[in-house]
Amino acid sequence: MPLSEPQKIVDKSEARFKVLCAGRRFGKTWLVRRTLAKHARIPNSLVWAVYPSYRQGKQVLWQSLKRKMIDLNWAKKINETDLSIVLVNGSTIAIRGAEAFSKLRGVRLNACVFDEMANIPPESWFEVCRPALSDSKGSA
Numbered sequence: 001m002p003l004s005e006p007q008k009i010v011d012k013s014e015a016r017f018k019v020l021c022a023g024r025r026f027g028k029t030w031l032v033r034r035t036l037a038k039h040a041r042i043p044n045s046l047v048w049a050v051y052p053s054y055r056q057g058k059q060v061l062w063q064s065l066k067r068k069m070i071d072l073n074w075a076k077k078i079n080e081t082d083l084s085i086v087l088v089n090g091s092t093i094a095i096r097g098a099e100a101f102s103k104l105r106g107v108r109l110n111a112c113v114f115d116e117m118a119n120i121p122p123e124s125w126f127e128v129c130r131p132a133l134s135d136s137k138g139s140a
Helices: 005-012 028-040 054-071 098-104 123-134
Strands: 046-051 075-079 084-087 092-097 111-114
Touching: 005 028, 028 046, 028 054, 028 092, 028 111, 046 054, 046 098, 046 123, 054 075, 054 084, 054 092, 092 098, 098 123, 111 123
Parallel strands: 046 092, 046 111
Antiparallel strands: 075 084, 084 092
8 A cells, every 4th residue: 555645744754753643544553554664674673653552552553563564574573462573684563552651661762653642641752762762863
């Protein structure tokens, strides 16, 4: 499925931090999956998709993300419990929930994508994910 013109604008932006406010049927989840893959193609990267809850991330993204990584022959190891995929290039894509965001501390992220940010505590960005992107100069 090719990107729409508005999606292309977001995808091609060179901004380190992007914010998108869009309604239903824009293709946000499609764009999330594409963005995760784009950053994970760099070897040994850690890339997260952060949702308001772990369960929501699993419900919204997990099956399509897993299927895409398998179809591309990028998946080396799939962890159904942790909702993470280790890729053949050593990168890891993981889905995380912000309901207990303090448990997400202590990692070095290369990129993260928030979905449904209006329902995520701002502290998960300011106190956890933003600092985790500092060393790698990662994007979100």
